[in-house]
Amino acid sequence: MSFSLHAATIPSYLQILANVARLVDKAEQWCQERALPPAELIQARLAPDMYPYAYQVKSAAFHSLGAIEGVRAGVFRPETAPPPDSFAGLRERIEQAMRGLDAVTPAELDGYLGRD
Numbered sequence: 001m002s003f004s005l006h007a008a009t010i011p012s013y014l015q016i017l018a019n020v021a022r023l024v025d026k027a028e029q030w031c032q033e034r035a036l037p038p039a040e041l042i043q044a045r046l047a048p049d050m051y052p053y054a055y056q057v058k059s060a061a062f063h064s065l066g067a068i069e070g071v072r073a074g075v076f077r078p079e080t081a082p083p084p085d086s087f088a089g090l091r092e093r094i095e096q097a098m099r100g101l102d103a104v105t106p107a108e109l110d111g112y113l114g115r116d
Contacts, residue, residue: 013064058083061097
């Protein structure tokens, strides 16, 4: 029984992004319940040397769909755009990545096997 590259990656990426989307919703709800400005949580860091929450969300999106786009282009480059600064922007970033991943077909992704 063979296991395709598509089956090994896309469902996992989508599961992770769906969970990140739920975390964004919970973060927004937490701020609303406590009357906190969204930026307080969006820019929060768990440790001083860690990137802020918004960057973590952006990275989850970029390292899933961005990985596929890197394979398509034959090169992977870091994304230098700043992360979204609102919960709506973070949510849209995740949804955009999920839509892009949904569009990746097994034939396309498995067609990259054996290539540089």
